[in-house]
Amino acid sequence: MDSLIAAAARALAAGDPLAALNGVLLREDAPGLALRGIAMAQLGDLVRAKQLLRRAARAFGPKQPLARARCIVAEAEVALASRDLRWPEQSLDEARATLEVHGDRINAAHARNLAARRLLLLGRLDDAHEALADRPPASFPPALRATHELIAAGIAVRCLDARAARDAFERAARAARASGIAALMAEVDDAARSLVEPAAHLVSQGQATPLTLEQVQALSSQQRLIVDACRYVVRDANRTIPLATRPVLFALARILADAWPQDVAREELIHKAFRTKFSDESHRVRLRVEIGRLRALLSTLADVTATKRGFALMPDGAHDVVVLARPFEDKHAAVLALLADGQLWSSSALALALGASQRAVQRALDALASAGRIEAVGEGRARRWMTSPVVGFATTLLLPSPLPNV
Structure with a gap:
């Protein structure tokens, strides 16, 4: 690994995508494409990030399985951020297995976190808990530990286990502070408010x-x-x-x-x-x-x-x-609860998360858009929907998931 690639990787790990791009912006080799893709993802250009990561995976090829697996995990993270919940689970599982075989425990754990986050969004709490496995070792990077604890807190919140959620949020906050990444600290603080807002x-x-x-x-x-x-x-x-x-x-x-x-x-x-x-x-x-x-x-x-x-x-x-x-009574409360995370959702991803037909979800989106409560971005198959979080309310109890022991 040359010095520019190493410096860019350190900048990305510290949450500084602009510094990373300064070193690899014009690089067209496989490592450069991969780091550019991750940097674009951190900057919010998910479409460009996905393209760069796919090019990087192809460039690494089967002769470099470890690097290719890392690109696949990064692409899965971009898919999750863009709420592409239909992204193939098998590809992520195979990439995680490759990382474990080659001794890359940290990226393998990151892949497990991604799988658990996807299952949590789909309301499959038992599967998400199983995918999360045990608490990450102290030797793992603080950012990885913080993400792990955020998922654990999300599972506990959806199961109405406030004490377990509070403990997980406290561990996540300590790990986020240790990471020094401002965006991660803000994410933990924002998620922890679900415990004090009316649910x-x-x-x-x-x-x-x-x-x-x-x-x-x-x-x-x-x-x-x-x-x-x-x-x-x-x-x-x-x-x-x-x-x-x-x-x-x-x-x-x-x-x-x-x-x-x-x-x-x-x-x-x-x-x-x-x-x-x-x-x-x-x-x-x-x-x-x-x-x-x-x-x-x-x-x-x-x-x-x-x-x-x-x-x-x-x-x-x-x-x-x-x-x-419910914290607010609304015919389309479950759709609003998912959109309240501030991310861009497609109608197909909403239908998958809610277990409803895509046509029923589209009718709900049209009704909410007509009332000025949500807005669309893009056209045709690229159309995505978004809204601002529901101020002053936790959306936990609007989301589809079973009570414990039901």
Whole structure:
């Protein structure tokens, strides 16, 4: 490795892409192309970065597998930054295996971090935890340790484990300070705010109270029945009834919980749960059927009792019924939650992360764009969507992921 390449590599490791470019801007050899690609990625020109890294990988070729594997890992990082979630996992796995065989433990660990970050974005928390493996050794660079802890904190936040998230954020902050990279320190500080910002609202007898993630975690009690509108479940301290695949039943449970301890008129239940402005005998028959299904599912937690004018929720043993509502109620809240990271997302990447059809996501994007809440960059297949973060709210509970032990 010549002196210019070595100096550029040190500058990139310190987070100074401009200094790196000063030494390799006109280089067309494989190492120069690779370092230029990484520098362009750090400067935000992801399209140019991807092109340079692909040229570098081809230039290294099969005779230099270690250098080629490093380029593939760098390209995977660029793909993740540009939210290209369809980037082939197998290529990254093969590159990581090559790095491990050749003794490059640091870049192999970086490849594992990238795989875990992608799985976290997709809501595959168990897979992300497995990919993350154990805590990185102290001998690893501080920047790598900080990234590792950020992912661990993200997994803990999505699992509603506030204590584990706080510990991981503290370790990430120490590692980021040790790295001396300002952008990394800012990223850790920004992510850690999710622990102090309102993550949900507790609605009880018509009164809404904002809760932090730690307060959400401490909410469960044997004396409280929770209708969780963030995860679409009904639960107490010991039992959880998932209703994410039964939207009408969950809507009925939410309406009854909002009104508790009062009952709800049949007409109101029909209009809100079935989303209709009128009702006839067929709607009343359907209501009786759906109430029967809800009563059967909630039999271990509560009863749905018929009254003269409608139905009421009667918890078994619990002294209180509350609703855990999203930090802001919006039809397209999950799309906004993903866009709130400030990155450019394609509609296909959003569909993959949400487990929805691309057409449904496109309709949501069009509606949000018409309302002026998001904006598009580019045209055709190159179009990407972005928005500013939702100020004052953590988006954790807007994202699709299961509760622990569900």
